[in-house]
Amino acid sequence: MQALYAQLLVGLINGSFYALLSLGLAVIFGMLNIINFAHGALYMMGAFVAYFLLNIGGINYWWALLLAPIIVGIFGMILERTMLQWLTGLDHLYGLLLTFGIALIVQGVFQNYFGSSGMPYAIPDQLKGGMNLGFMFLPIYRGWVVIFSLIVCVATWFLIEKTRLGAYLRAATENPTLVRAFGVNVPRMITLTYGLGVGLAALAGVLSAPINQVRPLMGADLIIVVFAVVVIGGMGSIMGSIITGFALGVIEGMTKYFYPEASNTVVFVLMVLVLLVKPTGLTGRAA
């Protein structure tokens, strides 16, 4: 049973990353109509920024948790201003191709300087050690990742669904021209939205740095799994992305325990099954 709980925890952690990343993808897709292929590369950048902050600037994990998403978010906003904004009005597929190119560039540059091997990032002192819960041993850092991700996800949901800013955002998603007519600066909102989505990816990167090592290709395979998560959940609803992300992480973790050979493929197999039964995705509307 110990092993089962351990895998459940691993599943919840992976689920946190799926949720944070697919949430960002959904937010970006809503405003920009772009599937951000660079999301995995930007997640990797988040982890690297945390690594640089610690090893060059001596800035600790807690500040990195705040600074890395801001730094990578600004990088993302620069990308949006200089490149993505020119795709307005073109077929969605060009956005996919452009961001795929950006992902290749970013990953290639990091691979040149850091090879393909991983670099360790120490768990902060306050979160070291573990707790005995009676039925299992819980490493504190891992528990922290799950709880903190959950809080960030719910906060993002609250921001978009319950605040005035979120209302503008949702309105601009439906009809940008009309929202502009009301005096809202929609292009600036689009830039900020991209920054927000990218920041969420970078945050996931910082959270994962102490668990998975900091590697240039850490986001490359992850983004494909997240795409499958997005296909399963659909991008219509924020809460849908969060729940699907966590649920698939847990299912993947369970698979690792019961049938480890299929743990790499289970998310993709589930995607196939969902497509056969309900082609629009679990929460999605027809695209």
Add this chain to the structure above:
Amino acid sequence: MTALTDDTLPVTPRAIRDEMIVFVVMALLLASVPFTGVYPFFVMQALCFALLACAFNLLIGYGGLLSFGHAMFLGTAGYCSAHALKVWALPPELGILVGVAGAFVLSLITGYISIRRQGIYFSMITLALSQLLYFIYLQAPFTHGEDGIQGIPQGRMFGLFDLTKPTVLYYVVLVGFLAGFLLIFRIINSPFGEVLKAIRENEPRAISLGYRTDQYKFLAFVLSGTLAGFAGALKVFVAQNASLTDVHWSMSGEVVLMTLVGGLGTVFGPVVGAFVIIAMQQYLAGFGQWVTVIQGSIFVICVLTFRRGVIGEIAHYFRRSL
């Protein structure tokens, strides 16, 4: 929304004659390669990728469907052919047939699944399916995992042509490429191809005209996947191995890049794009990961400033369809 290949002109009889002339020139140029001292291995490799890119282009350029998983057909056909040649010791022609059959079956299955969604979702689904297949091949015993299938015997085609001789192999690959190219050319100029273009331009209208668009897209997917498999089967004879790199997502990305550079929805663009990208890899092989960075930069530049691609720009300048 602007369609992917907004600027391409409609195909007139006149344009088809132009295209036939260009085709003959291309065929003659390629046929003279063994007499020029150009490294034949490089050209053979480029021809395999050119056919793969043409097959991919059939789907995106004429059906409007961007598959981000075309490497799965290349790799699957490669594994099937390699297994048939090495383990079953079949002659080359049957080895190719086994590979193409493998890609055909795979395209039936993946087409049935992925055609249910359009646009961006279709791309994500094909990418995810190819990643699923990658993990299956990583674990399946017959692919030999990370090592791949190596040292594949080339044998005698129809008992006549000794494929171990580079020149003979070159002409066999060339004939295979030209046959595949002509088949694609025939498809896009057929009534079926016209319906496909209509779907790309405006699917609801095609539906209202009474076309079952899903069936057309499915057939296009199967044709494209099977032809991509043919390219993969030919590649086995050139490279003499079948490995996981052929199934990896980065390979799918390269196919997209080749077609984009040459020109989406142009007849000859994928061929030009394949030669450009393969040549680039050849000459920049010493630069390590910078090749990835350069490829990414080409993606960015093409999408931002050069969406018609090389052939698309030429065709646009001369107001012809090529």
